[in-house]
Amino acid sequence: MPEAATLEFRRATKRYPGQEEPAVNELSLTVPAGEICVLVGPSGCGKTTAMRMVNRMIDISDGDILLDDRSVTDREPAELRREIGYAIQQIGLFPHLTVGDNIATVPRLLGWEKERIAERVDELLKLVSLDPGETRDRYPAQLSGGQRQRIGVARALAVDPPLMLMDEPFGAIDPINRESLQNEFLRLQQALRKTIVFVTHDIDEAIKMGDRIAILKQGGHLAQFATPAELLMYPADKFVEDFVGADRALKRLALQRVRDIDLWTAATVRVGEPVAEARAKLDDADIDYLLVVDEDGRPRGWLSERGLSGERVTEEFRSKAQPVVEMDDVLRDALSDLLESETRYGAVVDDGGRVQGILSLEVISHVLQAPPEDVPHGADAFVPED
């Protein structure tokens, strides 16, 4: 089952008896293979219902849902569900089974051999950054919330399903751990490229995690289905605009890192360089100031006119090299740093501390004008920590 599947909602509808409005109303969208589709919206908009219709935990009233072009009603529910990874908010680990046995549940149902199961369990534990030797034989009650969450994900991945359903999987975790779990999950997705339907009520999480976002309105209507950048730049209607929030521009800046954009080139000089050479560099640079760097290329300060008064460049600074922005920084954080300092320019350095370019407010606003297709999303926007 290793190939990621495509998922299509074809006018999928769910009506509950005695209720006028359907819970999900003719939902139609297609999730390409290997992408994360986030279902997001206010409470009661039908996002969880829609997700649970995929694995038939909730029956479809009208329309259809197709997994790899095959209707989900085509086979027995239990059979269908064994091909779909399922991770819920409260996790639902089995208290009476060890971590290893929990993960091994579906493989056992499918009749895998013992060695294969044991290997797979260890593989998955490593994948979610847990030590197999230490965790395998523990019981869920002995683990922290974050650890249980990872095991829930590992369990859902056990048989390498082509599709994963995740219902607020990080909802029960505290905000600090949630961020690192989200990052880890994106790292995983970079490697695994599964098709995932991810439900959340948090628009920021949706923007961070999703390749494509489906915003649902009350009554299960699809308000917009688009990439995060498209959503932020061109919200379909007032509801989407309000739901996304007034700080759309800032949210977009959260999607990109400094390394993704075109920076202004910096004119760098070293102490002791001939002044004539230094002045010549100014002609090619994008800004009118020289940045003094040391032998390794690390920024020391912005050069004042007095430093150019002699034959050779001297150590006379008009201001310190603050702020220093890193290539891996998210643009929104970089902007925040720029605004806090009094200079208009920030030196951008790589992980060795060497200057790579200059960041300014103008550079950032230029980024905001770029078309949404140029903005990466989902796992592509994620850069692994060193």
Added chain:
Amino acid sequence: MLQVIAQIQTRNRTGGTCEANNGFCPDWIADNYDRYIDPFLQHVFLTVVSVSIGFAIAFGLALLAHRKRWLLPAFSGASEVLYAIPSVALFLLLLPVTGRGTLTGLVALVSYTLIFIFVNVTTGLDGVPEDSVDAARGMGLTERQLLWRVEVPLALPEIFAGLRIATTTTVGLAALAFFAGAGGLGEEITRDKGFQSNIAVAGGLAVLLALVLDLLILFVQRLMTPWRRAAA
């Protein structure tokens, strides 16, 4: 009105003054302990067999009622009624139906175990965390797999508690089984109820049996529920 309640049989015992005074006499006990062996074994038999049968019945009924909730009031009501009938009365009421002997004793004792086991199995199954059930269904377990691999194991502590209660209660009730002609330690007790030594031995054996069985079941429970120990 005839007040012939003179069931106090003061036996004329030969032997030392201890016995004549109906006291607690270790010598007498040492000489006469073998008269208690058969009743004790019969008592064990009555208890173990009736709890086993009762468990089989009540467990099955509870599983049925777990899926078909409408059966719950009927089953629990029926077992409540059976429990409310005093054991002596039930033994006697069954006499015309099943005759005198072990069978009658067993039928009555089985009836008394039902409520404890039924209520506890039901409570145990109801107490299984909902998310585990949801996750299990979502992962593709059939209803049957869900029941036997998730719900019953997680209900075991509660089920064992019911088993313990049923067993200790049955030991107590089996002491009255002689009213049905089913033997047991009760017969020995009432044969000579004013004699302290007799009460001490026969009664002591009964209490001991209850405690031993209780601990045995607790031990098995600990064996079968390793995850509870881990959590502690």
Added chain:
Amino acid sequence: MTPVLASFFSDFGNAIEFLFKAQPSNLDPGTKVGGFSEMLSLTLKHIALSASAIGVGTAIAIPLGLYLGHRRKGEFAAINASNVGRAIPTLVLLTVFIAYIGVGFVPIMLSLALLALPPVLTNTWVAVTQVDRDSVDAARGMGMTDTEIITRVELPLSLPTIFAGIRVSAVNVVATATIAPLGSVDSLGTPIISENVYGEDGRLGAAIAVSVLTLLISAGLAAFQRAITPEGLKLEADASRKRFLPKLRRRETATS
């Protein structure tokens, strides 16, 4: 099969007849036993014995349970009181009192009171310890003394569970009072114990009578409990479906 059924019905017929019409005694044909008035008298004695025992047992168990529960002491004893109580056969309990203390109303009544104690004690203790801590804190903050907290906060909130324990005790005591005649105390069990006097019909008739009595009392107490339970707690009790037997089992499982 028919002969069995026939004798079954005739046995029961005779037994019921015994309840209402006096018969000649087996022991002494000249004297009459049975009949409605004697049965009624025995019933009243049965009830009197049971009520005294329950009263005494409850009078000790509830205050003790309230005190220990409020102070969060004596957990082991309170929880295991019921376990130990169950391990002692009622017959043994009675005959120990008979052999070591004596016969007559007081020893028998005391042995039954001892029987009544554990369920009420355990339930009271568990109920008090499960009272919402915030309510108790608030009460203390308002300046209530310990006694006032017990009587005005913990006791009212514990009543349904305590009453459930009383129900269990009541059924146990009424059922066990059947063998009170072993200790020279009259009850509905008299025709059963003194079969030589009252005959087989008497024995069976008494069995029927005592069953009916116990069922009525059990059902009556159940109805009473529903009547006095506040609406919110009633829904909770329904949901837990353990109306009859005390909630104590959850605690048992937790500590076992």
